[in-house]
Amino acid sequence: MSTNPETARPEPLLPSAPVPSGTLQRLHRRLEAAAAEAGVLDVAYTVLDTPVGPLLLAATERGLVRVAYAREEHEEVLADLAGRLGPRVLHAPARLEPAAEQLREYFAGTRTRFDLPLDRSLSHGFRRRVQEHLPGIGYGSTQSYGEVARSVGSPRAVRAVGSACATNPLPVVVPCHRVLRSDGGLGGYIGGPAAKAALLELEAAA
Amino acid sequence: METKQPFETLVAQHGAVVWRVCRAVLSIPADAEDAWSETFVAAMRAYPDLPDTADVQAWLVTIAHRKAVDVVRARARAAVPVAVPPEPPPHRDAAPEHDHPVWAAVAALPPRQRHVVAYRYLGGLPYRQIAELLGGTPEAARRAAADGLSTLRRTLATTDLEGEDR
Numbered sequence: 001m002s003t004n005p006e007t008a009r010p011e012p013l014l015p016s017a018p019v020p021s022g023t024l025q026r027l028h029r030r031l032e033a034a035a036a037e038a039g040v041l042d043v044a045y046t047v048l049d050t051p052v053g054p055l056l057l058a059a060t061e062r063g064l065v066r067v068a069y070a071r072e073e074h075e076e077v078l079a080d081l082a083g084r085l086g087p088r089v090l091h092a093p094a095r096l097e098p099a100a101e102q103l104r105e106y107f108a109g110t111r112t113r114f115d116l117p118l119d120r121s122l123s124h125g126f127r128r129r130v131q132e133h134l135p136g137i138g139y140g141s142t143q144s145y146g147e148v149a150r151s152v153g154s155p156r157a158v159r160a161v162g163s164a165c166a167t168n169p170l171p172v173v174v175p176c177h178r179v180l181r182s183d184g185g186l187g188g189y190i191g192g193p194a195a196k197a198a199l200l201e202l203e204a205a206a
Numbered sequence: 207m208e209t210k211q212p213f214e215t216l217v218a219q220h221g222a223v224v225w226r227v228c229r230a231v232l233s234i235p236a237d238a239e240d241a242w243s244e245t246f247v248a249a250m251r252a253y254p255d256l257p258d259t260a261d262v263q264a265w266l267v268t269i270a271h272r273k274a275v276d277v278v279r280a281r282a283r284a285a286v287p288v289a290v291p292p293e294p295p296p297h298r299d300a301a302p303e304h305d306h307p308v309w310a311a312v313a314a315l316p317p318r319q320r321h322v323v324a325y326r327y328l329g330g331l332p333y334r335q336i337a338e339l340l341g342g343t344p345e346a347a348r349r350a351a352a353d354g355l356s357t358l359r360r361t362l363a364t365t366d367l368e369g370e371d372r
Contacts, residue, residue: 014226014230014308014312014323014327014328014358017226017306017308017309018306019222019225019226020305023225023239024221024222024225026239027221027225027239027242027243027246028217028221030239030243031217031243031246031247031250034243034247035246035247035250038247038250038251040247040250040251041250043212045214078212078214079209079211079212081212082209082210082211082212082213083209083210086254087209087210087211087212087213087253087254088213088250088253088254089212089213089214090212090213090214090217090250091214
């Protein structure tokens with residue numbers, strides 16, 4: 001073969017031809033629908049604006065799999081989901097509409113519990129057991145890390161309860177914000193202390 | 207191990223390139239949109255098995271070529287049972303003011319030149335790969351690209367390109 005470098009230098013005449021406005025958005029929506037129908041959409045996501053900042057919502061075919069605060073860096077969360085759940089991750093709001101609607105109602109103060117299929121495949125073992133217990137803490141009430149540890153039958157695992165809350169992949173929907181320190185201190189929160197305080201205040205006011 | 211990027215990133219990075227390739231190869235805007243959609247659905251299907259070292263744009267352009275061929279075949283099949291002369295396509299859904307003059311100029315090229323120009327100058331494929339897609343030698347593809355480009359330059363030099371702002 002010749003030693004032609006084959007550099008793909010773009011011809012300025014052509015790539016400058018603009019894509020008509022709206023075309024790529026329309027095609028993206030069409031792809032969202034076609035991918036879901038073909039069953040090739042591993043993870044659908046959208047971003048919902050809320051009083052605690054933009055929340056990334058992601059779902060598999062089985063249910064809501066991830067809620068992420070902006071401070072977790074949505075791009076990094078999506079890259080992580082691509083590695084753990086499959087790389088076919090697409091901005092496809094339709095699959096998230098039930099979750100988005102219930103979260104809007106929650107932040108409006110008109111919803112006190114979530115009724116959504118959840119995909120808990122990101123959690124395992126003790127952490128998952130703790131996270132499955134959390135929805136049992138009712139709207140507007142709280143438990144201490146120690147109380148949660150007793151509730152799941154491991155009264156000495158207080159620190160492990162703390163890390164189970166800290167790694168909750170479904171904050172807000174799975175209410176780790178309702179778990180406080182036994183001295184009444186806020187404790188940590190994946191969305192930051194201000195978000196935790198805001199959720200507790202919202203629930204106290206309703 | 208390097209993990210794959212979310213597919214959304216591929217659509218964001220290469221969606222416009224694939225549209226231009228489809229639009230250059232298929233002179234009807236609605237056909238180009240069909241080919242774009244088929245390309246990305248097929249790419250999504252195959253993405254988990256794509257080697258991490260693959261050139262993603264070249265891979266997408268290659269799929270777009272196959273899907274454009276499919277769209278042309280489907281249109282030809284649809285036309286066969288009709289005994290009357292085919293009517294102009296019913297859905298030119300891009301408004302005329304959006305139809306950049308470059309596309310009419312590309313559409314007027316002989317088919318082979320049109321394809322080579324699309325894959326080389328819009329898709330960035332090397333001539334060796336273009337020859338694999340279209341048949342013939344890389345050298346012949348290079349000549350077709352040069353011929354197509356000089357025709358385009360002549361045509362577009364006499365066309366008002368005021369709308370070209372990017």
